[in-house]
Amino acid sequence: MAKTTLSLCTLALLLSLSACQPAAQKNGEEASDAQTGEAAPLNTLTDAEQADGWKLLFNGQNADGWHVYLRDTVDGWAIENGELIALGQAGLEGLGNDIVTDAEYENFELSIEWKVSEAGNSGIFFNVVESPDYKAVYETGPEYQLIDDEGFPMELETWQHTGANYAMHPPAKKAYKPVGEFNHTRIIVNKGHVEHWLNGEKVVEYEMWTPEWETLVKEGKWKDYPAYGRAHKGHIALQDHGNQAWFRNIKLKVL
Known part of the structure; x- marks a missing residue:
């Protein structure tokens, strides 16, 4: 009888301990795969x-495959908990610590998860030309805007909101999550056709190099940047705009 009681107590203790364990990797150690719906480690x-045909652009351990624009370092960035982090050491003009991929891409789909700090501002660029002729990635590459829409200290134009093609096309809807939560972005670039997706919603769609595109460039913020949006391929860039920003699950498929 004593042995039976002990066995029952042991079983109850094991069940109790099992119930106290967190669900598998729920707090960011495991993420849902956007393409298949399967749960996969970060x-x-x-x-x-x-x-x-997907490949990783960030392995969660180091910054292999990335470097600061026009430099061979990754100064101003850190890697913690499988996240690539902009430390916000650059000036608020966003100069100095933007990082770019070592490789160039032309037609692709990019999948990435990100979040920004309170009042934070960052961006994802593509078709970036890396040359001493251009001081920053924004002089050549279109930008998918990342920002704290609710907490940014200045009033935002529609084309400054999260998911916008910065200074060109405003997002069609608000699909961002509260600051501090990770968002999922997809960018599709295929022969001049571009789509911006945010948390499963298509928020921007446009065609590059059309008459409408040229008009927006000539009449807007980029009128004094002759190389803006001209390249048909280039580097992908993550912006350090003087605020902290976190990136993970960076994946790309060549189209």
């Missing part, structure tokens, strides 16, 4: 993604 590819 910064990894599922079998389905690998078969579909």
Whole structure:
């Protein structure tokens, strides 16, 4: 009888301990794969993604494949908990610590998760030309805007909101999550056709190099930047705009 009682107590204790364990990796150690719906560890590819041609641009351990624009370092960035972090050491003009991919891309789909600090501001760029002729990535590459829409200290234009093609096309809807939560972004670039997706919603769609595009460039913020949006391929860039920003699950598929 004593042995039976002990066994029952042991079983109850084990069940109690099991119930106290958190669900598998719920607090950011595991993320849902956007393409397949499968749960996958951070910064990894599922079998389905690998078969579909996706590759990682960030392995969660180091900054291999990235460097600061016009430099061979990754100064101003850190890697913690599988996240690539802009430390916000650059000036608020966003100069100095933007990082770019070592490789260039032309037609692709980019999938990335991100969040910004309170009142934070950052961006994702593509078709960036890396040359001493241009002091910053924004002089050549279109930008998918990332910002704290609710907490930014200045009033924002519509084309400054999260998901916008910065200074060109405002987002069609608000699909961002509260500051401090990770958002999921997809950017599709295919022969001049561009789509911005945010948390499963398509928020911007446009065609590059059309008469409408040229009019927006000539009449807007980029009129004094002759190289803006001209390249048909280039580097992908993550912006350090003087605020902290976090990135993870950075994946790309060549189209």
